Amino acid sequence: xxxxxxxxYLYSIMDLYLSGExxxxxxxxxxxxxxxxxxxxxxxxxxxxxxxxKYSSIFCRFSPFEEDLLLDPHAFINEIQLKxxxxxxxxxxxxxxx
Numbered sequence: 001x002x003x004x005x006x007x008x009y010l011y012s013i014m015d016l017y018l019s020g021e022x023x024x025x026x027x028x029x030x031x032x033x034x035x036x037x038x039x040x041x042x043x044x045x046x047x048x049x050x051x052x053x054k055y056s057s058i059f060c061r062f063s064p065f066e067e068d069l070l071l072d073p074h075a076f077i078n079e080i081q082l083k084x085x086x087x088x089x090x091x092x093x094x095x096x097x098x
Contacts (some may be wrong), residue, residue, distance in 0.1 A: 004030075005038045010052060014090050017083075024079045027086070028062045047096050055089040058082075
């Protein structure tokens with residue numbers, strides 16, 4: 001069982017989303033619950049905090065509704081854009097350990 005208060009949860013849900021095991025909406029909800037509400041940000045390295053903070057502001061803009069995207073394409077992102085952002089975040093985090 002994944003612990004939503006642990007930073008490994010963030011890494012796990014990115015992998016689950018990219019492998020298609022959870023939906024975009026589920027990923028965004030889980031990321032928000034962990035990163036923005038439950039996680040002790042002191043458990044992150046400064047580099048991790050910078051990356052997660054940057055991508056949190058992108059992930060929260062996901063909308064599964066075409067109407068939102070048509071209303072303001074600069075305020076919302078679609079699933080293709082979300083997946084690219086998650087891939088970019090994962091790559092940035094992987095580069096920290098290289």
